[in-house]
Amino acid sequence: MSQEIEITGLNKSFGQGAAAFHALSAIDLTIATGEFFTLLGPSGCGKTTLLRIIAGFEEPSTGALRINGKEVTGLGPDKRPINTVFQSYALFPHMSVAQNIGFGLKMLRKPKSEIKATVAEMLQLVRMEAMADRLPSEISGGQQQRVALARALAPRPRVLLLDEPLSALDLKLRKEMQSELKRLQTETGITFVFVTHDQEEALTMSDRIAVMSAGEILQLGPPQEIYNAPVNRFVADFIGDTNFLSLRVKAIKAGEAVLELPGGKQASARLPASISPSVGSRVTAVIRPEQAEPTPAGQGEMQAIVESATFFGTDTHLHLLLDDAQGFVLRRQNRPDQPSPAPGTNLGLTFAPGALRVLED
Amino acid sequence: MGCAVAKARFSINRLPGFGLIAVATFVMLYLPIIILVVFSFNAGVSQSHWDGFSLRWYQAAFNNSQVRDVSLRSLWLAVTAASFATILATLAALGTTRVGRFPGQTMIYALINQPLMVPEIVTGIALLIFVAAIKVQTGYTGMGYLVAAHTAFCIPFAYLPIRARLETLDHALEAAAADLYASPIQAFRYITLPLMVPGILAGFMLGFVISLDTVVITEFVKSAGQDTLPTYMLGQLRRAVTPEMNAIATLFLALSLMIVTAFFFITRTRGR
Incomplete structure (x- = not known):
């Protein structure tokens, strides 16, 4: 399997000198193409910061980040073949569902006919065909979630980043979206990097999990290994x-x-x-x-x-x-x-x- | 049970005298205006004795070329000053909300809002001295002074709603645009700007109404023959109060009401 994301010796601190906060320390991580990879940890463990660095919203203090073999540190989020599903969905409130989904392709200057076809395909993929002309404020939370997914998938990114995308949904909907996400990932073959603090979500969906705490990766492995052979007390306590x-x-x-x-x-x-x-x-x-x-x-x-x-x-x-x-x-x-x-x-x-x-x- | 709890809760409108104070306040606010409007339709010249319904004072106002001139000047000045003020206020709002915190941010916020705190008469006198000096130096006595003074005065009024609108905009929207391959300019063009429109319209209308209304600034800055509607009315009142003034004031009131109503509907329908 080829390497989609390679992170080596990555550090991130906020602030200067003695007041500096080390959000991430010495992260080494390789994520394979087509993998469903989960960053799991309690809030404040640095998982979202790592995701934001991969997306390009933050720059690492030191270290290298390669995507598909290409160094991307210094490139803005608009220059990376990566899309994000935001925790708050961040749907554009003044645009219809279809316009939201087509936005990335429009920015990439794709021809109108191609945008139309892809939007239709994405609407079908997330089963939202009937809602194409609605505004985000006119659809339910679960539907907004689907639109956010479709919008991020439409430009066919190499990597899809998901920042706790299910945390705002109620339990039943969350279960439904978990299998939906897994289905989408299998169908599209896109590398998913999923951030969550929910260990059950991580166990059921992931190919591999990185358990994080205080800016470090404590354990990295398939769900069975993390569950059955936790490396320390923290991991054992956090998972299950x-x-x-x-x-x-x-x-x-x-x-x-x-x-x-x-x-x-x-x-x-x-x-x-x-x-x-x-x-x-x-x-x-x-x-x-x-x-x-x-x-x-x-x-x-x-x-x-x-x-x-x-x-x-x-x-x-x-x-x-x-x-x-x-x-x-x-x-x-x-x-x-x-x-x-x-x-x-x-x-x-x-x-x-x-x-x-x-x-x- | 729930009812009993609701009754036990403190409620200001149950205090004795609350209704009386409320009624008295509304009477004080609106009765003089109602009287002014009513007597604008009086057939006679009296402000206190009803002589029957007539539109003669409206006719007189429309036929008064001076009233036409000052009204047009007021409108032109309000549109021009509010436009400039809105553009500058939009830039100021972007500069104070769409960047990280910077040193002196609170100071700048205070400086932008200065005209809200400085007594208008002080600004007026300061402008009088300042503008007089420039007039002497340059010999220019055109409308530029009024446009500049009104623009500066309207900026904080335009700034407040625009800034308020920007503050409610989730930064994640701009991040999402960047994530979807929008350059910073495209993110502004397609996301930030369209979402700012209700705030910008509100800012423009506030600026427009403020410019239309101000007497003090205009009085101290204007050159000869640059009367606006408010300063003209003030000048007329020094002589005799005829119902023609009531008619003009009523039309002025109607215009303000229309603008405020439009403002309300625009911010309500676009504001979601």
Whole structure:
């Protein structure tokens, strides 16, 4: 696969001297052609700044940015083969839906007939044919979202940037637009760079995810890898729900740590290369709520007592108290023949090898 | 329940005397004007005794060549000054809202709005001295002084609505235009300018009305034979008040009302 975007040694600070704010530090990133790439992180992590630098609205303080092999730092947004779907949509309020979609092509001085044909094609692509002559103020939020997408896709950019485009939509519409976006990306083959703070959105749509915090990329990989093998506590906490356990190291052998579980049993977990705890010290370990299973009391690796249960429709979250008083959440699929245990019930917990992971703090 | 909550909330129009003050204020505002308009249709010369309906004073006003001259001069001056003021105010508004913050921004904002704060009589006297000196030096006594003075005086009035309009414009719109391959000039031509139009029209109309209305500035700056409608009326009132003045004032009022109404509709329909 060819490289669409190459970012090397990119830094961005705002302000001068001691008051300077480092929005991005030492970003190295390669995004492949046709990839659905997501920048994921909490607000203020620098993901939007990175997007604005790719679009050309901000210049990096240092570092290089190549698009399709061509250095673009110093080029304005109107000189880059990139279009953006803005968080606020930024539809031109005085232009009809069709005029909005055709604006980029008009600026590129395409012939009128071509503009007309592309606008019609884009309207069809986002299923807005009936709304061509409406003003943005006369259509719903979800429809505005589609128009913003069509407008950005119409000039057939090499890269489409999406800045939290779904955050203003309600849950049902958001789900709908998620699959719509995925469909559009597959159909057009355009490289999508998607910015979001919604981890579920990132997991369901992306080919690869970069998890960002405080101006740095903490982890870069496919959704499964990010979810199953988070590199540190922040990533584990940010992506999905996780039980954090503080466990004592009993022994270390061949990259694995033998840990003492609450209640005294032992389990081994692979150690990440970045940490080397000493025997007897405590480390942070995680187990995802759905990767543990309840067993009858007395069996399993750990013993717990049910504190409370929260019903979520498809599953129930059991809030447990382990032997050493650490909390643990267990996600249990609801089945009509298996009622969830009442508060006060004793039960055991078991988990598959590999579910227990040691993390860098 | 909801009703009880609403009743318990403080509301100024429930205070004793509120209605009385409101009525008195409106009477004070509009009764003199209503009387002026009514007596412009009086058949007699009295301002206090009704002698029957007549349009004779309107006829007299229309046949008065002086009234025609000063009215046309007023309109010409208002259109010219408001046009210049609107162009300059538009540039000023762009310069103060479409760029990053710069040192002295608040200072410039204050300077642009200076004529709103300086008493008009002070500006008038200052202009009188200033213009007199130039007249002596150059010998030029044309309308240029009035155009320049009215333009400068109208700029802040034109500036306020234009700036207000620009401030509500999302910067993302211009970013979106640039993102869609518009050069900065194209982004201005196709996005910023069309969206500014309601503000620009409002600015122009405010400037126009202000120029049409000002007595003090004109009185101190004009040369001989450059009376505008307000200064002419003021001069006439020093002699005798005939209902002809009422008729002229009523027409003037009608023109102002039409402009304000047009202003309201333009800003309302274009303002979305």
